[in-house]
Amino acid sequence: MRTIWILAGVTIVAVLAVAFYLGGGPRRPDVAVGPSSLAGAPAASFQIVRPDGKADSLAQYRGNVVLVNLWATWCPPCREEMPALERLYRVHAAQGFIVLGIDQGESANVAAAYAHGRGVTFPILIDDQQQYGRAYAAQGLPTSVLVDRTGHIVKGVDGEMSFAEMQKLVAPVLRAR
Amino acid sequence: MRTQLTGILAEILACALVLAQIAFPGNALFHAWQYALALAVAAWLLIAAASRAGRSLLALSLFGALIVVADGLASGLLGPDTQRIARAPGTITPIPDIGAAAFFASATPESIAGGRSIITLRRRNHLDVLVRPGSRKFLGALLLTGEPMPVAYVEAFGEGGNHLTITQPTGSAFLSPFLLFRTPQEIAGGTHFVDGFALPAINRTVKTVYFTPADVTRLHLQLPPSAEGQAAILYDVFDVKANRSLGIGVAASGVETEIGGVRLRATLGTYPQLVIASAPQPYVLILGLSLSVVGIAGSFLQPNHRAVRESKRHEEEHGDGEHRVGA
Numbered sequence: 001m002r003t004i005w006i007l008a009g010v011t012i013v014a015v016l017a018v019a020f021y022l023g024g025g026p027r028r029p030d031v032a033v034g035p036s037s038l039a040g041a042p043a044a045s046f047q048i049v050r051p052d053g054k055a056d057s058l059a060q061y062r063g064n065v066v067l068v069n070l071w072a073t074w075c076p077p078c079r080e081e082m083p084a085l086e087r088l089y090r091v092h093a094a095q096g097f098i099v100l101g102i103d104q105g106e107s108a109n110v111a112a113a114y115a116h117g118r119g120v121t122f123p124i125l126i127d128d129q130q131q132y133g134r135a136y137a138a139q140g141l142p143t144s145v146l147v148d149r150t151g152h153i154v155k156g157v158d159g160e161m162s163f164a165e166m167q168k169l170v171a172p173v174l175r176a177r
Numbered sequence: 178m179r180t181q182l183t184g185i186l187a188e189i190l191a192c193a194l195v196l197a198q199i200a201f202p203g204n205a206l207f208h209a210w211q212y213a214l215a216l217a218v219a220a221w222l223l224i225a226a227a228s229r230a231g232r233s234l235l236a237l238s239l240f241g242a243l244i245v246v247a248d249g250l251a252s253g254l255l256g257p258d259t260q261r262i263a264r265a266p267g268t269i270t271p272i273p274d275i276g277a278a279a280f281f282a283s284a285t286p287e288s289i290a291g292g293r294s295i296i297t298l299r300r301r302n303h304l305d306v307l308v309r310p311g312s313r314k315f316l317g318a319l320l321l322t323g324e325p326m327p328v329a330y331v332e333a334f335g336e337g338g339n340h341l342t343i344t345q346p347t348g349s350a351f352l353s354p355f356l357l358f359r360t361p362q363e364i365a366g367g368t369h370f371v372d373g374f375a376l377p378a379i380n381r382t383v384k385t386v387y388f389t390p391a392d393v394t395r396l397h398l399q400l401p402p403s404a405e406g407q408a409a410i411l412y413d414v415f416d417v418k419a420n421r422s423l424g425i426g427v428a429a430s431g432v433e434t435e436i437g438g439v440r441l442r443a444t445l446g447t448y449p450q451l452v453i454a455s456a457p458q459p460y461v462l463i464l465g466l467s468l469s470v471v472g473i474a475g476s477f478l479q480p481n482h483r484a485v486r487e488s489k490r491h492e493e494e495h496g497d498g499e500h501r502v503g504a
Contacts, residue, residue, distance in 0.1 A: 046283070070352070072342045074378035104352050105342030106378070128340050131283060133352025134267040140351060 035136055035143050035156030043068070043147040044135035048102070048127045051112035056125055058132075058147065064096045065173050067166070068145040070133055072104050073114040075141040077160040082118055084163040088170065089122040095174050096149070100125060104133045104141065148173055181476060184226035184235055188242040188469055191219035195249030195457055202313065202320045203259040203454040212253055220246045238472020244465030248457040252318055256455020263326060263357050263450035265350035266294060272453070275316060276300055279451055284355065286330045289446035290430070296323055296451050310449045320456035323449035327387045329356040329410055333376050334440040341439075344375045355448070358387045365396055380418045381439060386411040388427070404429030408445040412436055 043066075045059035058068060069085055071078035082101075089099040099122040103111035108126045115124045127133065136145050139158055146154040146169055154173050161169070194216055198207050206212050220243060227239040257274060264270050266284035271277075280297040288294050298306040298321065306314050308323040315321075331354050333341040343354040358370035364386060373384045388409040393400060398409055407429045414423045414437040423437025430445035 072378070074342065105340060105354070107338075107340040110339050129285075130343070130352040130354060131267055134265055134350045135269075135283075137268065137350070138352045 035158045038153045038156040041153050043151055043153050046131040048125050050125055051108040061098050062151050063149055064098045065149055066098045066100050066147040068100050070102050070104055070138055070143040072106055072141055073110055078142040081142055081160045086120055087163055088166045097174060102127050102132050105130050180229045181235055184230060184239050185473060187222035187226050191242045191246045194219060195245050198456050202322050203452045207253045216246050216250050234472045234475035238469045241465045241468025241472055248461040252455045252457050260453040261450055263359055265353040265355045268350050284448060286444035289328050289330055289448050290444055292325055292447040294448050296449055315459045318458040320454050322452045324452050325447035326450045327358050328448040329443040329445050330354055331356060332442045335379055341376050341378050344377055356385060382415045382417055384413040398427050400429045410443045412441055414439055
């Protein structure tokens with residue numbers, strides 16, 4: 001009988017030690033959220049469509065530096081930001097830089113008509129289920145997310161940016177090889 | 178025999194009280210003093226029975242039940258309060274208390290109608306934990322459950338049938354067409370869940386109320402015969418610029434309706450919310466229950482061993498006599 005009690009005691013101590021190790025104490029989170037705190041996370045990609053109905057996604061542009069811009073035609077700051085985005089795209093396109101304008105929740109004809117009317121030449125995608133907006137924790141429009149050549153987020157920006165601010169954001173990432 | 182029965186009954190009571198934490202996770206009762214008192218009484222009964230059991234297998238079994246009670250008391254008294262985390266599909270939420278991030282899977286109208294969406298919990302250097310609707314998963318001394326909650330995937334169309342952006346300035350995700358209905362409100366003598374969204378392109382806001390199939394019947398809501406037995410949604414469309422309501426309408430899941438110049442369609446279904454409740458540490462629980470079961474089984478066999486030993490001794494004494502006689 002004494003042996004049973006000793007065995008029971010040893011087993012209890014062993015199980016408690018394993019439980020303590022596996023259960024552990026509080027640990028810090030390893031994933032951040034919000035457009036301003038997404039740095040370092042892999043950029044989420046969803047298959048959506050271009051205005052002509054062809055499938056497209058952020059993942060298609062892997063190997064380029066991509067500035068994802070979440071926008072809508074009804075959003076005044078988005079409209080004001082559009083010329084600066086177009087200029088940035090034209091300046092850096094030869095260096096493997098893409099601006100990806102992802103319209104949030106609108107019909108393809110509405111987004112395409114607006115982009116065409118403003119002389120936008122960078123790719124426009126239609127996200128009618130607003131998947132990118134949720135994945136990048138957008139808190140308003142516009143929201144911009146800079147993705148490096150390996151598909152990781154460099155920075156997320158909430159709100160409108162000027163051309164100079166965009167340059168400051170994009171230039172170091174384009175230089176890094 | 179009486180000591181044995183009393184002890185076993187005390188064990189069953191104690192184990193049932195603790196296992197209730199797993200059967201009904203997240204119940205506030207488990208953090209209340211009444212529950213702690215019930216476990217303390219169970220522990221007292223176990224100790225009293227153990228003192229009478231002496232050094233036997235029944236005592237080992239009672240000791241196992243005491244471990245179970247201690248495990249239950251620790252999770253009830255020291256464990257964190259229950260967290261209920263409801264997020265829009267496709268969003269990520271850090272949970273600092275457990276050093277994890279919860280990935281709420283993207284959803285489609287079909288997946289919410291079928292209630293199949295899952296939540297993935299990711300921790301550094303650990304395997305992903307998949308929490309499906311209705312499932313239970315242990316994470317140390319925590320129990321994770323996916324509690325299905327009503328949700329609606331809303332689509333709005335303006336003039337010419339153009340798709341409109343849906344925003345939720347006060348929702349869990351700004352750019353989300355998924356309504357989570359987290360706010361209860363008293364309407365028509367019952368508690369219903371309400372939510373709302375904005376259509377900034379046309380300066381409209383829409384308040385919505387979720388009606389379960391039972392609510393539809395109770396409130397005698399007029400729905401087409403094809404929608405019988407389905408949940409329904411009430412829309413109240415408001416013109417922000419004019420500061421007036423443009424109309425109220427009710428529609429079944431998947432049915433389009435036009436109110437105030439806006440065509441609205443909602444697919445109703447369920448999407449899980451993550452419930453994180455403290456629970457007994459499973460390894461300790463398994464140890465305690467194992468000792469308890471082994472002890473009970475052994476204690477039932479023990480009298481037979483004694484009887485066999487006495488019978489053998491009797492046979493030996495008796496047998497020796499016969500042998501001598503035979504010799």
